[in-house]
Amino acid sequence: MYDVIIIGAGVVGAHIARALSRYRLQVLLLDKAADVGEGTTKANTAIVHAGYDAKPGTNKARFNLAGNALFETVCGELDVEFDRCGTYVVGVGEEDRATLQSLYQRGKENGVPGLELISGEEMRRREPGLTEQTVGALFAPTGGIVDPFALCYAAAENAVENGVHLLLETEVHGFLRVNGDIAGVRTNRGPFRSRWVVIAAGLWADDLMRAAGLEGFTITPRKGEYFVLDREARAEVRNVLFPCPTPVSKGILVTPTIHGNVMLGPTAEDIGDKENLSTTAEGLNEVMTGALRLMPNLSPRWIIRSFTGLRAAGSTGDFVIEIPDQPKGLLVLAGIESPGLTASPALAEHVVSMLGEAGLPLDRRPDYNPIRRGIPRFSHLSREEQEALIAADERYGRVICRCETVTEGEIVAACHGPIPARTYDALKRRTRIGTGRCQGAFDTPLVLEIMAREYGISPLELTKRGGASFMLARPTKEVAG
Ligand SMILES: Cc1cc2nc3c(=O)[nH]c(=O)nc-3n(C[C@H](O)[C@H](O)[C@H](O)COP(=O)(O)OP(=O)(O)OC[C@H]3O[C@@H](n4cnc5c(N)ncnc54)[C@H](O)[C@@H]3O)c2cc1C
Numbered sequence: 001m002y003d004v005i006i007i008g009a010g011v012v013g014a015h016i017a018r019a020l021s022r023y024r025l026q027v028l029l030l031d032k033a034a035d036v037g038e039g040t041t042k043a044n045t046a047i048v049h050a051g052y053d054a055k056p057g058t059n060k061a062r063f064n065l066a067g068n069a070l071f072e073t074v075c076g077e078l079d080v081e082f083d084r085c086g087t088y089v090v091g092v093g094e095e096d097r098a099t100l101q102s103l104y105q106r107g108k109e110n111g112v113p114g115l116e117l118i119s120g121e122e123m124r125r126r127e128p129g130l131t132e133q134t135v136g137a138l139f140a141p142t143g144g145i146v147d148p149f150a151l152c153y154a155a156a157e158n159a160v161e162n163g164v165h166l167l168l169e170t171e172v173h174g175f176l177r178v179n180g181d182i183a184g185v186r187t188n189r190g191p192f193r194s195r196w197v198v199i200a201a202g203l204w205a206d207d208l209m210r211a212a213g214l215e216g217f218t219i220t221p222r223k224g225e226y227f228v229l230d231r232e233a234r235a236e237v238r239n240v241l242f243p244c245p246t247p248v249s250k251g252i253l254v255t256p257t258i259h260g261n262v263m264l265g266p267t268a269e270d271i272g273d274k275e276n277l278s279t280t281a282e283g284l285n286e287v288m289t290g291a292l293r294l295m296p297n298l299s300p301r302w303i304i305r306s307f308t309g310l311r312a313a314g315s316t317g318d319f320v321i322e323i324p325d326q327p328k329g330l331l332v333l334a335g336i337e338s339p340g341l342t343a344s345p346a347l348a349e350h351v352v353s354m355l356g357e358a359g360l361p362l363d364r365r366p367d368y369n370p371i372r373r374g375i376p377r378f379s380h381l382s383r384e385e386q387e388a389l390i391a392a393d394e395r396y397g398r399v400i401c402r403c404e405t406v407t408e409g410e411i412v413a414a415c416h417g418p419i420p421a422r423t424y425d426a427l428k429r430r431t432r433i434g435t436g437r438c439q440g441a442f443d444t445p446l447v448l449e450i451m452a453r454e455y456g457i458s459p460l461e462l463t464k465r466g467g468a469s470f471m472l473a474r475p476t477k478e479v480a481g
Pocket of ligand 1: 030046047311
């Protein structure tokens with residue numbers, strides 16, 4: 001019997017689990033995927049938004065601001081890379097001047113600190129590669145960039161270290177009921193009983209709401225396609241650069257990533273399929289065209305990867321955060337599209353107070369530890385620190401991923417972390433193997449060998465992201481049955 005079951009271990013569910021782990025509660029965090037953060041959390045722009053974009057008075061505006069303010073504390077406690085580098089919205093052409101002005105006003109109304117309108121000349125001084133058509137910009141000093149994967153798995157790890165139970169590859173199919181009230185969940189691993197169920201299921205929140213008897217709210221997946229550029233491009237791109245937004249999206253950005261790459265995107269296209277993570281020639285073409293409109297000198301030669309993320313665009317246009325009157329025992333988070341990553345730590349605090357007000361006893365655990373430390377990052381260390389690490393464990397002296405300088409020691413540590421990286425993609429998110437220029441061409445066989453050794457399994461059993469996504473082809477005889 002749990003006090004709270006959280007459906008969905010994306011960045012929102014992970015932070016809720018961590019926030020609840022401060023109290024003497026039995027908490028279960030469930031996800032149908034083989035790792036935490038396999039939903040929208042793994043594929044987004046990774047911007048910590050300043051908060052000038054959302055309509056004043058909305059949940060998006062409120063939790064964007066509140067979440068943004070927590071990033072130093074949260075990332076400090078969780079050992080997550082974060083840079084409050086500031087962000088720019090760049091006006092290109094006279095017609096953008098009015099948009100910059102209205103974003104500035106909106107930001108002021110939302111309470112965003114430090115906003116500044118700057119001239120085109122000043123903007124081009126700060127970012128020399130920008131188009132000559134630049135007429136001005138809005139500078140938001142509180143914006144930043146973060147490691148979105150770590151923001152999720154670090155919160156989930158800290159929750160697990162503080163006693164939260166995590167079950168992966170566990171899909172919720174429906175709810176247990178007692179006198180019509182929610183009393184737990186039905187899953188592929190059987191039923192789990194609880195006093196409260198929190199829906200934090202991203203794109204699938206509306207399906208679960210319907211399963212609970214809550215009609216009327218729908219989620220439309222809104223596709224966003226991206227390019228990732230090689231580190232070489234970083235020399236050309238100094239800042240986070242948004243174009244002026246469109247009615248449905250913030251437009252095609254050009255932005256550095258916290259890991260030293262550059263990212264271009266996303267597009268915004270409503271689609272019908274919640275699993276469709278394909279990229280398209282048209283979408284990627286739109287990404288490049290949009291990026292070149294801001295930075296005409298970007299070279300397609302720098303592209304090393306493309307990917308797609310799906311926004312959970314809700315029918316109300318705002319974050320839904322509610323405890324419905326009926327059925328009792330349910331708390332719903334839905335339509336958590338952008339700025340959901342930014343808002344996640346603040347949403348988690350709000351969920352805890354809602355549950356507390358609704359009667360969940362919140363007795364602090366004296367042994368709660370908010371501090372989580374990640375695995376050593378060999379490439380981030382000084383020469384002396386690297387030598388000390390190798391002296392303590394020689395596996396840190398064997399570089400497996402040459403592009404990103406990831407060692408065998410880091411891979412082994414990630415295989416045995418609080419939430420072991422059991423799939424290739426989970427390991428990639430924890431260590432950055434395979435994310436460089438060669439995209440794993442050199443290191444994948446070595447990585448699979450190490451993973452198989454550490455888990456005591458055959459490399460044939462290793463998957464990219466769980467299920468049947470095997471990394472290696474099965475012997476033909478076996479496939480033929
Ligand atoms: C293109 C794009 C760009 C974005 N850019 C930004 C940005 O720059 N800054 C920002 O702040 N936000 C951004 N966002 C938004 C942000 O990524 C999301 O708001 C955030 O990741 C949502 O997290 P989540 O935990 O709600 O959802 P998810 O990460 O999708 O997690 C939901 C989890 O629920 C699980 N689940 C679903 N159904 C079930 C079930 N039945 N049983 C068990 N598990 C289930 C899924 O497997 C998944 O892991 C962007 C989003 C997109 C798509």
